[in-house]
Amino acid sequence: MALDSPHHEVFVSFASRDRLVADRVAEHLRRGGVRVWRFVDDPGSGSWHLNELRALRDSKVAVFIVTPHSDASPVCLDEAQRAAAPARAGTVPVPLVVGAWDHEASDLWLLLSKWNGVIASPDLTDEALRRLTSIVQDRLGFRSVSSLSTGQALVAVKDDVCAYLAAHPEATADEILGKTRELQVQHRGKMVGFAQFTFLDRELLAAGLISPPQRRIGYITSYLRAFFDQVVAGAYTGTATRLAGHIMPGDTVVVSEYSRVLRQAFKNIAETDHRLMQSLRIIVISRTGMLLVGDEPSRMADELARMGASTRRVHFSDWADYLMTGTDTAGIGRVDKILFGVEAFSVAGDVVFPQIVKELAALQACRAGDSGWNAEIIAAGESYKVCRDPREVTRMISDPHTRSSPVRSSTCW
């Protein structure tokens, strides 16, 4: 195989027997303006598999066509393992399940299910291709919501819900909640329920007291707009202000999951106490997943450096080694604070991302095994990100790699 262009953005992984499916996927992506690595019959010079691995490495997004054929393919499995590896920083996998079969039992799904993708069952329809293209475009930054924080993604969903309400003045509460679920998947994937963050479910219940339906819809629309103006819009600055108060001169701070709150906290420090900012040593953990796409960790490090801090990037694998074995090949040294920006919490403090849950578990183990470990673990998030229904968070922290009961992070605080 040969590369169509050195500037391709998307790699498509497939089994040879799924070539027709892959052709359709690639064609649809191209029509959507996406540059796809072109697979041709003639492998050209060198090993085709090496070329393929280079293409995978250089892609921002890798679409994996998950079928019984690819599940049985050692090459496809190898590519998926490389893309899903925690240390991998460059490529975001997007699974595309095709066909009516027990994909949940497949090894490929085991590797890839935590990334947002498309299940095209029983057939690969145009709608499925459209959704896939939309996800890929989001990941590539085609649309502004692709790398939004939770709060910003919620705003995008809210705006679309309000437009839906304007067009459907007779919509029932169930229809409205169904639409919000659909929109949040479209904008952001499997995030915690929009209604949990906004109390929309509770408000729809209350709005049942209002008649006729048009007045009810008008009220819900105005409620959502006011909620975002008054609760969502400014909450991150309040959180950031409190968070900034915990950073001390000379701290070595590990930023494990960047967020708008963390960025604002460091901006606060830089603007109000530049000497404090200059005294900080900030280690940005380099990894991808959920919201982190492509070179975001390096952009974070650059941004923090411009604010005055001494920064460096450390690969997640080195960080994991440091946590789990005490090996410090990356020269991390003493750590004073470890910061997480978190998407959502349960009332009991569980957080949603499997990656963070695992990291917290490792940190807790460090604490238990080494009394000399004194780093403070600080998770930051706005109060509206605490879900009333613990099932919402439990559903999100189910670890697709273990396929067992939900991982708990509760012992880490």
Added chain:
Amino acid sequence: MLVTDVGEFRVRNRSHAELRLNLGTCVRHVEGAADEIRAALWPGAEPLPVWNPPARKLAAVKVVAAAVEGTVTAGGQIAPSVLAMFERLRDSGRQVVLVTGRSAGWGAALARYLPGVSGVVAENGAVLIPAGAGETAPVILDEAILDGSAPTAAALEECLAAVLEKYPDARPGSDNYCRVSDRTVQAGDGIDPEGVRRIADGYGLTCTSGTAHHHLSRSSLDKKTGLLLALARYLSPGTDAATQVVTVGDAANDAVLFEPGAFAAAFGVRCAVPPSTAPGTQAPQYMALADGGTGFGEIAALLLQARD
């Protein structure tokens, strides 16, 4: 540690195997913000949902005064869950007072047998049956009846006879035999409420008409004034109704219990008649999302939560 816009949360005791945070403060903060938004945006003249009274207002409540039919009942019965709520309210230091247009005899039975109830104001405010009073006579709340300035019992019987004569299809209320201050006539299509009122006026009696009965009464008290007298003199002297008493009703004949400013909060259960369907009728400030006893349960739960 977890840092949020409303505070920092950390586990203090690290010796437990399972360390949990309690982020209920965050949920309550956002709920409170949602309640404020709702209060500002809710369509005018519509009762707000049951969650809207401030918790501090509910925490100050000492007396819960509730109508009976359709308010604490469902399908004509009081569910065990409602009885349990009466007891929990009592155990939380609050009094439960039932206010009804039913007869003193019915009121005596309710007061004697229902757990958690402090007393029953019956016959639309004219009499009180305190719980634990055994088989003693009901307390007459209307001083005009006691001092003889009210119309006589004989006038009441004559008025009833006059109504029955004027409306041959009318039937006297089935519980008149255990009424002290009033008599009832069953409501029906052929009976003009205004005609009944004019007859009652002729005997110096008051007349109130509901969906089931026309009440002819020697007393000028109503559910609100009777309740306030019962509380001030017998059940809870010193209680400030405007800040420490909440009322719960379900229908237009409970409208006096919904009077703005008279009580700390006035609740309706879901079927409470909104002003749009009963012009001129006072609506409650807050509305439960469910009917009858289930709706009462929502309100009671909020009161108990506010105390917690």
